[in-house]
Amino acid sequence: MPLPLVDWLRAQDDETLAALLRLRPDLAVPVPADISVLATRAGIRASVHRVCADLDTATLVVLEALAVAGADTAPAPRDEVGRLLGPDVPAAVLDGALAALRERALIWDTEGGNALVPAARDVLPSYPGGLGRSAPDLLDPATLVELLGGLAPDERRVLDALAAGPPIGRSRGSCDPAGPVGRLLARGLLLRVDADTVELPREVGLALRGDRPMGRIEYTPPVPATVERGADVVDGTAAGAALDVLRRVDLLLAAWSRLPPPVLRSGGLGVRELRRAAKEMDVDEPTAALLAELLVAADLVGDGDGAAPEWMPTTASDIWAAGGPEQRWSLLARTWLELPRLPGLVGRRDEADRPIPALSEAVRRPRAGKDRRRVLMGLAELPAGTAVRSPGELGGMLAWRAPRRGGRLRDEIVAWTLAEATVLGVVALDALSGPGRALLVEGVDPAAALRSVLPEPVDHVVLQADLTAIAPGPLLPELAHELKLMADVESAGGATVYRFSEASVRRALDAGRSADDLRDMLATRSATPMPHALSYLIDDAARRHGRLRGGVASSFLRSDDEVLLSEVLAHSGTRDLELRRLAPTVAISPLPLTEVLDGLRAAGFSPAAEDVGGGVLDLRERGRRIEARRRPGTRAAAAPAEPDGSRLQSIVARMRAGDAMAGMRRSVVASPAPNNGADAAPALLQDAVRSRCTVWVGFVDSHGVAGERVLKPTGVGGGMVEGRDVVDGAMYRLPLHRITSIAVLD
Structure with a gap:
């Protein structure tokens, strides 16, 4: 009788056992309470499907x-498996595959060869190896060889295809007795399944395939064709992409702080809002x-909790924006690597054709993070600067390594x-960048890699x-902040082009900068003299501002200009501002200051706000914010972490202890006269102390829950x-009063 899986595991x-749990963490x-539970789980169809x-x-x-x-059903010798694979598969490949299956407890060693978990039948194709069901009693081998040798050409074509x-x-034509089928x-070379369907018996298929019963086998992974890009070129391109994605994220945060898009009733972002964000x-x-x-x-954007929720930046986005480019990029890259979602599905049709x-x-796809990492690990095997x-x-190489993973996508x-x-700069020119490699290594800071x-x-x-x-x-x-205040980005890339305009200069003046401040900053930070046109633009805007x-x-x-104030009051575009003159140089309005200033600008005037001291007051829109749901810099885990070595050893120890307890429990049950009850406990325990015996004790705790221990009193x-x-x-x-049963163990 073959050795059962539980005995082999013990x-x-x-x-x-720790390696098994590492390869199959679901076990x-x-x-598990003991190894028998582990063996039961190892043979469950869902677990076998997952590990395959x-x-x-x-x-x-x-x-x-x-x-x-x-x-x-019966152990298969290694030589029989090798015969089925054919002469093309080296022995080292067979032994490596058997070892991999054995490590995962899909097979185990017995006296007659390798035994297979029965659930593997449910995971494999309906016809393993492309072979039909066995019909050993239909034809003997000698008759089969004779029949195959006398086939007509049309009959041979049918059998070869099957x-x-x-x-x-x-x-x-299967019902036509004169036809080839x-x-x-x-x-007896074909079996009828139904009126229109036939099946080729396994014995006939094996005979037709000759010395390759499983057909042609691709036992080595395909090697992808590569192109040498150069590590410096790849890293430089990746650095540019990282800076560019940070700039675009800033634009999106600013846009959604000004005009947050609504959350769809079914959840998500509408098509028009996505198109607007792309623009x-x-x-x-x-x-x-x-x-x-x-x-x-990354919790930089969230949906509000109001009656009409909207997507808007969180308070964590302000903290994130204050960091350096490498820290900001690191959060986005790590979030992407662990993201349990597939953004590529956006825009596709669902089951309802929407x-x-x-x-x-x-x-949402819980395994998306693991699939993403697997793709990058495939690139990481290539030398730095080498691209596919x-x-x-x-994809061909990864499909060979895990043909059952990924499904249709x-x-x-x-x-x-x-x-x-x-897009993120993790890959550039189809090669893994230096920061991308650091992202895959535990304990290595990708921010430092990008900084370099x-x-x-x-x-x-x-x-x-x-x-x-x-x-x-x-x-x-500090220079980027000042330049962004007084000019608009016209184009970005290796070199960024900023354009000055009256509106952009006025934005800097609104923020409290004077014309002298702007000229001094540009004069000290420019490698070329200030053009007269720019100087005139600043002076003209400041004169009106x-x-x-x-x-x-x-x-x-x-x-101070009474005529100007009179012009404002007489202008048709300021009537809605409800201005009323108090003095030759002063007018008031019941409207908020921001509305008054916006109305004056719309009418063609260039006002400025002032504080109680007469200085220029910055009233720029700060954008809307909601509270962050997590602390800044934290990320939601896509999946529970796999147990480390110490945790695995602890689990194995608990299973061993459970096995020992089960064995002792069996010996107690088999004991002819166990001593039960609390009355006999003191005397029996004192005898056990004197004779240094081991006892099995059944008890109930303070909550009334039954338990058991094996003690050496x-x-x-x-x-x-x-x-x-x-x-x-x-x-x-x-x-002693909680002991319900007791027995001495030999």
Whole structure:
């Protein structure tokens, strides 16, 4: 009788069991009470299906060969499995596949060969190896060889087609006894399934395939074609992409703080809002969906809790925006790597033939993070600066390594991952960048890796006569802030182009800068003299700016120019502001100051706000915010972490202890005269202390829950027994009145 799986598992050492739990973490949730529970779980169909998703093509073929050999009912010798694989498969490949299956407890060693868990039949194809069901009593081998040798050409074509797999075929002429199918049925070379379906018996298929019963086997992974890009070129391109994605994220946060898009009634972001966000960032809609997903996952954007919830930045976004580019990028990249969602699904049709919206539950895929990491790990095997020629090349290699993973989206996931990684700078030119490699290594800071490839910040710009300034690289933070205040970004890339306009200069003046401040800053930070056109623009804007002063009264206007104030009051565009003159140089309004200033600007005037001291007051829109749901910098885990080595050893120890307890329990049940009840407990325990015997004790705790321990008593007195547990080695004290049964163990 073959050795059962539970006995084989009990015979393994602790390291082997820990390795099994590492490869199949679902077996340890919850922690098995003993090894018999572990063996039961290892044979469950769902668990077998899950572990087979990580097997490569060669190992799966060996698993199918074991099924063809009937290893689920009787052990299959290694030589029989090797014969089924054929002469093309080296012995090292077979031994490696058997070892991989054995490590995962899908097979185990017995005296007659390798035994297979019966649930593997449910996981494998309906016809393992493309072979039909066995019919050993239909034809003896000698007759089969004779029949195959006398086949007509049309009969041979039918059998060869079925022998190549699958072994099932439909034929309208199967009922015609004169046709090739009818003749094959009459001779027993085909079996009838129904009126129109026939099946090729396994024995016939094996005979037709000759010395390759499982057919041609791809036992080595395909090697993707590569292109050498150069590590410096890849890292430089990735650094530019990282800076560009940060700039686009800033644009999206600013846009959603000004005008938050509504949350769909079914959850998610509407198609028009996604299109508007793509236009705001100047990207395509898939990229806009990716960035929106990342911002929500990183808790930089959230949905409000009001009656009409909206997507808007959180308070954590302000903290994130204050960090350096490497820290900001690191949060986005880590969030993307662990994201349990597939942004590539956005825009596709769901089961109801409706487009899938961004930020909706339809995009959630719990295994997306693992699939994303698997694609990047495939790239990480190539030398630095080496790229795959196409996503299909990488997809072919990954498909060989895990053909059961990914389902219908397997190839698309590879393409989506490469495209998304390129947007973030994790991948550049189809090669893994230096920061991308650091992202995959536990304990390595990807922010430091990005910092090492970013160009050094520059402290100057180049002013041009067409009212533009060129930043030849990333600017120092304070210079970037000032330049963003007084100019608008016209184009970004390796060099950023800023354009000055009356509106942008007025924005700086509104923020409290004077014309002298702007000229001095540009004169000291420009590598070229200030163009006269820019100087005139600043002077002209400053001359008009602030001639009208507003305050809260609810609001007031004052101007040293009485004629100007009269012009304001007489202007048709200011009638709705409800201005009333109090003095030749002062007017008031019941409206808020911001509305008065906006109305004056719409009428063509250029007012400025002032504080109680007469200084310029910055009233720029700060945007709306909601509270962050997590602390800044934290991320939601996509999946529970796999147990570490110490945790696995603890689980194995608990299973061993459970086995020991079960064995002792069996010996108590088999005991001819166990001593039960609390009355006999003191005397029996005192005898056990004197003779240093081990006892099994059944008890109830203070909550009335039954329990049991195997103790080596060390002392009895004061209504308590004290002893060392032989399973975990700890000292315990039990009240005598809580003992329900007791027995001495030999």
